[in-house]
């Protein structure tokens with residue numbers, strides 16, 4: 001089966017095979033594996049000098065929640081930039097944690113506008129942190145990271161970036177772009193298996209964050225101190241998932257790094273978009289906003305299929321696609337990330353064409 005979703009997604013056999021071994025979580029071999037994981041994560045975004053990687057058990061949301069809890073103090077204030085579900089989720093997390101939070105919203109088909117962010121920061125000196133979603137997986141839209149990071153840096157605020165669905169496939173250089181904390185997980189563009197998330201945080205900022213988190217387990221400061229003290233995870237690590245993540249990072253390097261992965265995903269996306277348009281499906285996003293991660297397609301008016309029936313027909317042929325997440329338009333999504341190639345999309349398109357020919 002081929003997963004054409006935003007994750008978990010199709011992984012390489014070599015990555016899954018790395019999970020066939022048992023590891024002692026306090027054994028030197030696993031301590032070295034964890035160190036390699038942390039080194040490779042910071043290396044991927046050129047953060048060796050300024051940042052430290054803090055892996056955390058759980059899905060991506062766990063890292064988002066841990067970052068807000070650890071980095072935004074109760075006296076501080078978070079500005080969330082939202083143009084989709086994941087931006088809204090950050091605001092929800094901050095609210096649950098009792099943090100002061102304000103949300104600037106855009107339509108789901110529109111990118112975050114740096115000028116509005118600058119204005120909001122000028123008007124409210126209480127805002128200390130800004131949260132942005134790099135690739136809004138709700139639609140597949142890519143937000144203008146460099147421009148927003150520039151505005152946040154010039155206003156001397158801290159940027160928290162949800163790079164969950166871009167990390168590993170869209171180049172980020174922490175020497176060039178000012179990001180206080182970058183959040184990601186193993187099971188998206190890194191092509192690892194689900195079970196761990198990462199925060200790559202400015203070391204100086206993290207060092208000042210002791211005692212801020214109200215949670216024992218979702219505390220990036222204590223998690224970091226734990227790694228620094230003895231190289232070990234504070235609580236039971238998903239050892240096999242860590243091994244798979246390290247293998248996936250080695251494979252990413254062999255593939256040529258994020259630039260090469262970006263090219264492969266772009267090839268996938270170009271094949272998908274051209275083929276779907278030929279079959280009568282219009283993409284939801286303007287092409288300038290489209291990331292190579294996932295595409296949203298409008299369901300044509302009067303289409304004789306329900307999404308569920310279409311999904312089942314494709315699943316029966318070995319392809320798992322994804323439902324839409326928009327409230328105001330009927331859509332579905334197809335992911336281009338994972339261990340998949342252009343030829344997989346050519347075959348997917350042939351399968352869709354065959355399915356549609358049976359009911360038109």
Ligand SMILES: Cc1ncc(COP(=O)(O)O)c(C=O)c1O
Pocket residue numbers: 006059060061062086133135136137138162163164165185
């Ligand atoms: C941009 C973004 N943020 C956060 C998440 C949440 O990650 P998880 O479902 O692993 O908790 C996702 C998952 O798709 C995502 O795409």
